Amino acid sequence: MTKFIPISEPSITSKEVEYVTDAVRSGWISSLGKYVDAFEEQFAAFCGTKYAVAVSNGTTALHLALVAYGIGPGDEVIVPDFTFIATANAVKHAGADVKLVDIEENTLCIDPNQLRSAITARTKAVIPVHIYGHPADMTKIMKIAKERNLIVIEDAAEAHGAEVNGVKVGSIGNCGTFSFYGNKIITTGEGGMITSNDDVFIQKVRHLRDHAMSKKKRYWHDDIGYNYRITNLQAALGLAQVERIKELLTHKKRIFTTYKQYLSGDRRCRLNYEAPWAKNVYWMVSLEIDTYDEDARDQLILRLKKENIDSRPYFYPISDMSMYGKEDTPVTHRVYKRGINLPSYSALQNDTIEYICKKVIKSI
Numbered sequence: 369m370t371k372f373i374p375i376s377e378p379s380i381t382s383k384e385v386e387y388v389t390d391a392v393r394s395g396w397i398s399s400l401g402k403y404v405d406a407f408e409e410q411f412a413a414f415c416g417t418k419y420a421v422a423v424s425n426g427t428t429a430l431h432l433a434l435v436a437y438g439i440g441p442g443d444e445v446i447v448p449d450f451t452f453i454a455t456a457n458a459v460k461h462a463g464a465d466v467k468l469v470d471i472e473e474n475t476l477c478i479d480p481n482q483l484r485s486a487i488t489a490r491t492k493a494v495i496p497v498h499i500y501g502h503p504a505d506m507t508k509i510m511k512i513a514k515e516r517n518l519i520v521i522e523d524a525a526e527a528h529g530a531e532v533n534g535v536k537v538g539s540i541g542n543c544g545t546f547s548f549y550g551n552k553i554i555t556t557g558e559g560g561m562i563t564s565n566d567d568v569f570i571q572k573v574r575h576l577r578d579h580a581m582s583k584k585k586r587y588w589h590d591d592i593g594y595n596y597r598i599t600n601l602q603a604a605l606g607l608a609q610v611e612r613i614k615e616l617l618t619h620k621k622r623i624f625t626t627y628k629q630y631l632s633g634d635r636r637c638r639l640n641y642e643a644p645w646a647k648n649v650y651w652m653v654s655l656e657i658d659t660y661d662e663d664a665r666d667q668l669i670l671r672l673k674k675e676n677i678d679s680r681p682y683f684y685p686i687s688d689m690s691m692y693g694k695e696d697t698p699v700t701h702r703v704y705k706r707g708i709n710l711p712s713y714s715a716l717q718n719d720t721i722e723y724i725c726k727k728v729i730k731s732i
């Protein structure tokens with residue numbers, strides 16, 4: 369019996385250990401210290417944005433972005449029905465209303481046509497989510513946003529390095545938000561980032577991140593801010609990771625290509641899509657079996673677990689959860705039950721992927 373194969377595992381090398389050790393030894397263990405600035409600079413350079421502001425996680429990044437754009441009670445924000453719950457929750461935390469919109473069947477990202485028809489007089493913003501590493505159709509989304517005067521916050525928590533026509537996500541909308549949770553493309557344990565080219569917005573983000581404290585007068589606050597800071601320790605880890613991001617993305621591509629090699633011969637299996645205009649970074653390899661319902665999917669997960677292979681179901685539709693209103697989103701409701709994510713971490717060897725694929729084919 370093979371040893372347990374997890375769905376995800378961080379890639380920590382001597383570089384990460386060296387930087388974090390240096391940060392600990394320096395005594396700068398809270399949010400002041402050289403690593404925060406260096407991490408922000410390197411991440412902005414990677415995304416091709418003027419600025420990047422590090423925060424405590426991907427959820428606070430979304431919340432802070434909404435608040436800094438003045439979105440709150442009375443406003444409506446459009447969110448895809450197929451995403452991790454944090455995208456919708458951040459809108460609620462800001463006091464605004466969530467409008468859930470259906471996705472495209474191939475990219476699994478928000479459907480621009482559905483987005484257009486969901487806009488009302490109260491709509492202030494849209495949060496396209498680049499799901500499982502595939503970017504949303506930002507060309508169409510930005511056109512609609514321009515016509516209808518909407519703020520676009522890209523939720524790129526799962527898609528560091530993904531591209532739309534050669535342009536990196538996080539640099540296309542008014543701003544982008546990222547997560548560095550332990551299972552993400554790069555990690556800081558917990559952490560997040562806001563990227564943007566908008567000077568005024570970034571100033572506001574920096575101000576609100578640190579209790580809205582005046583720069584000129586210590587302990588004077590001109591707004592109700594937050595403690596959404598990242599620590600120097602986390603940023604040390606993040607700097608090492610961002611310096612290795614090309615290597616980590618190469619592994620994601622290798623892993624997807626290897627799964628494809630062993631699974632594409634089985635007509636029941638469908639793997640991640642990549643639109644002609646997109647660069648998918650394959651954060652998680654996704655397997656869909658068209659005939660599956662929830663029960664069949666759960667049985668597959670259990671059978672794989674018995675073979676010591678971890679997997680996870682697709683996200684449930686947000687509109688099925690009691691805190692959010694019902695919504696007629698047929699694509700989301702068709703897709704969610706037929707998909708699982710398979711182990712996708714950098715250290716995963718090709719022969720282990722071959723083993724997983726054999727067990728998948730046997731277990732479907």
Ligand SMILES: Cc1ncc(COP(=O)(O)O)c(C=O)c1O
Binds near residue numbers: 425427428452
């Ligand atoms: C699409 C999406 N948005 C937001 C988040 C929130 O990020 P965090 O867990 O760092 O708060 C996550 C993931 O965790 C996510 O997958």
